[in-house]
Amino acid sequence: MHKKVSFAAMEDGTQEDYDLLGTFHEASDADYADRVLGWLKALEGDSPYQISRLEHCLQTATRAENDGADDETIVCALLHDIGDHIAPGNHSQIAAAMLAPFVSEKNLWIVKHHGLFQGYYYFHFTGEDRHARERYKDHPYYQDCVDFCANWDQPSFDPNFETKPLAHFEPRLRALFDKKPGAYY
Numbered sequence: 001m002h003k004k005v006s007f008a009a010m011e012d013g014t015q016e017d018y019d020l021l022g023t024f025h026e027a028s029d030a031d032y033a034d035r036v037l038g039w040l041k042a043l044e045g046d047s048p049y050q051i052s053r054l055e056h057c058l059q060t061a062t063r064a065e066n067d068g069a070d071d072e073t074i075v076c077a078l079l080h081d082i083g084d085h086i087a088p089g090n091h092s093q094i095a096a097a098m099l100a101p102f103v104s105e106k107n108l109w110i111v112k113h114h115g116l117f118q119g120y121y122y123f124h125f126t127g128e129d130r131h132a133r134e135r136y137k138d139h140p141y142y143q144d145c146v147d148f149c150a151n152w153d154q155p156s157f158d159p160n161f162e163t164k165p166l167a168h169f170e171p172r173l174r175a176l177f178d179k180k181p182g183a184y185y
């Protein structure tokens, strides 16, 4: 059982209360990587795809690694669809919000926009505009996001591809989330 703060409304909090909460949140940051791994593992299981959502994430990360991507980029590839549970339609933004304190502006932009960019491959089957991503065509990371989808995300539904297991990527994931998080706001 945790020691409790004195307040019932935040406006009544004291320095001691917020010191206590600071200690709690520091401990929570320390096991964040374990929680991320748990959310990722929850993507396991049957789906209409030929492979599970987790295997898709692992395959996307494997392709990134095979192409010589750096560790941060590989972890972004691994986690790009982790928001599927919470907000399927906005899953890109969920992953981006998780990664924001830990990754570069470029990787963040790619993760945040990959859903729209990936739409190029299927929006014409769902009554949407497959070229919607072109609204960003002058953005400095436009081509990087096109490439992420073309080379790593859209081909990663292949049951015959040699995909590395989660244990292979775990040390890099832990190293990324061990970094002191920056501002969340």
Ligand SMILES: [Fe+2]
Residues within 6 Å of the ligand: 080, 081, 091, 092, 114, 115, 118
């Ligand atoms: Fe996605």
Ligand SMILES: [Fe+2]
Residues within 6 Å of the ligand: 056, 060, 080, 081, 153
């Ligand atoms: Fe994906």
